Amino acid sequence: MKYTTCSEFAEKSGLSVRRIQQMCRSGEIPGAQKQGHSWRIPADTVLAAGAKGSEPERKLLPVGISNFRLAATNYYYVDKTLLIRDFIDSRPMVSLFTRPRRFGKTLNMDMLRVFFEKTDEDTSVYFRDRKIWQCGSRYTAYQGQYPVIFLSFKDIKCASWEETRGKIARLISLECQRHIELQDSPRLNSYEKEQYALLTKGKADGISYEMSLQLLSLMLHKHYKKETIIIIDEYDTPIQQGHVCGFYPEVVGFMRNFFSGGLKDNPHLAYGFLTGILRVARESIFSGLNNLKIYSILDSTYSEYFGFTEEEVREMLAYYGAEDKFDEVCQWYDGYLFGSTEIFNPWSVTNYISDHCFPKAFWQSTGSNEIVGEIIAAATPEITENLQLLMSGQSITTYIDTSVIYPEVQNHPYSIYSFLLVAGYLRVSAVYPQNDGNFMCDVAIPNKEIFIVYEKEVLNKTQQDGTAVSIQQAIFSSDAEKLQALLEEFMLQSISSFDGANEGFYHGMMLGLCAVLSYRYQVRSNRESGLGRFDIMLFPREKSLPGFIFEFKFAKESNVSLEGLAEQALQQIEEKKYDTEFLDAGIKDVVRIGIAFRGKNAVVKSR
Incomplete structure (x- = not known):
C-alpha cells in the first residue's frame, strides 16, 4: 500500500497539518499509522462527509490557575494525584516540599486539601477520573475524612513587620471564617468559642495569633472528632521578605512559635504539609520537630510531582497539535533534574503552548529575587569567574548545603550556588553525597530560557x-x-x-x-x-x-x-x-x- 505524509494529505484535503495529526490520533482517518514522530496515511484515503469540520474544541490552558477544582474541571490538567498515593504509603507526620517558584506547589497543596477535607460537598467527583481513584479503596478511603487548615503565604511580601503581621492575621481570620461551623458547635466550650470569635474578627492578641494553628486544630478536632490536617503553602516567603527588608528576627520569632504550636507535639494534628523554596532547617523554626520529613530537589521521592515529566509534555503537545515542537520545548524549558527525574518547567511549557508555540523566557520576573542580587553583589573573584563559566555553557563542581539559611548570604558568599540551585537558576548534572548529609554537585544552567533569565535577573545585578x-x-x-x-x-x-x-x-x-x-x-x-x-x-x-x-x-x-x-x-x-x-x-x-x-x-x- 502506498502512503502519504500529513502535509501532503492536508494540502489535498484543504485542512491544516495539525488538524490532520489530530484526526490521526483520534482514529478519524482509517489506516493511519504512526512511524516515529510522524503519521503515514494511506494514499487512497478519502475523508468522510462532515470530516472537514473545524479544529476540535480543546480545554483551556491553565495559565496561572492554582485552584484544583477549577484546574481539574475547566482546564487541561496534568494529573499529579498519585502524590496522594505515595504520601499514604509512608504517611510522615509533617512533610516539607522545597521546589523553585512556579513549579506547581500551590496547585498540589490545594489538591491535597480538596482530597482530604471533610465537607458537605461530595468532592470525590474531582478525583473519580484521576489516577488516584484507580489505586483502589485502600487509598480512596482517605478521601473527605479530615478537617483541614489551609494557609498560603505566597503573597505576603510586605516592607515591614507590622504589615506582615497584619496580613498573616488577616489570612488566619479568613481561614477561621471558612470554618464557620465552629461558631455554634455544641462540642466547643465558651472559652474556645470566644477565642474563635476573636481570631475570626481579627481582634486576637499577638500570643493568640502565634498559637492560632494549635487553637484552630484543637477546635476542629473537637468538632469533627477527627485530627486536623494542616497545609502551609510557601511558608518561607515572609521570612525572605524579613531578611531583605530588615525585620528578620521578628518574623522568625513569630514563625517559630506559630509552627511549633501547630506541628510539634500537637495531639490535634493528623498530618502536616509545607512547601517553600528553602528548607531553612537551621533557622530553629522547626527546632525539635522530629516528625518533619524534608523532600528537596535532590531527593527522588515525589520527584515527578512538581513540574512536568517528558511523557506529560509529549502528551500535552500532542493534545494541542504541537508534537513537532518537542525538541524546541526541550531546548528552552527542560534540563532540571529533581532526584532522578528529568523535569520541565510547567509554567513555561504552559505559557509556550498558550503563546502559539513561540519560545521566550516566560519564567523571568515571576518572583522576587533580591536575595540573589545580594549574594552576587558580595561575590568573590572566584565566584565571578565561576558565573562566567556557567554562562559559557560549562558546569562547575560545588558544595550544596540543603539547609542554607538567609543570614548566610552575607557571611558565606559560597552559598550562592545553593540558592541558585533551589531557586531554579541551576540544574544538577551529577551528585556526590557527603557524610554531613549535604552534597557535592556538578551544576550548570539548564536551558535557553534560563540563559536569558540569568542575564536579566542575575548577572545584570552586578x-x-x-x-x-x-x-x-x-x-x-x-x-x-x-x-x-x-x-x-x-x-x-x-x-x-x-x-x-x-x-x-x-x-x-x-x-x-x-x-x-x-x-x-x-x-x-x-x-x-x-x-x-x-x-x-x-x-x-x-x-x-x-x-x-x-x-x-x-x-x-x-x-x-x-x-x-x-x-x-x-x-x-x-x-x-x-x-x-x-x-x-x-x-x-x-x-x-x-x-x-x-x-x-x-x-x-x-x-
Missing part, C-alpha cells in the same frame, strides 16, 4: 547601570567607535586607577561583559585556533549569527600609541589565523576586534 548592556549591543552590532566610547565610560565608572595594571585585568573585564551574550554564543577564552591562542571568541550557537574574535593589548607607558597597538591586535588575529575554527564550522561572517588598553582609556579597531 552591573552599575545600562552601560554594560550598551557595550554588549555595540559588540553585537560591530560598532567599534561606539564600543570604544562605552568601554571608556564603563571603566571611568567602575574601575580603580590601580586596577588596570596588566592585560589580564582587562581580559577578565571583557570576559564578564561578553558572558551575558552566552545564550546566543559560546564564550571561549584563551583557546588554540589556527597558529596561536586567541584572547576571547564568541562562537555562535546558530550559524545565521556572526562570529567574533577579540585580541587585547596593554600599554603602561604613556608614550605608546594605543592606535598602533589596536592595529597590531587586528594584524595578529589575521596572521595567526584565529578564524580557523569558524571557517572549519562553516561560519563565514566573522568580526575581528582589536582593543588596546591603558588605565581608563581604550582604542577599538575592527574589521
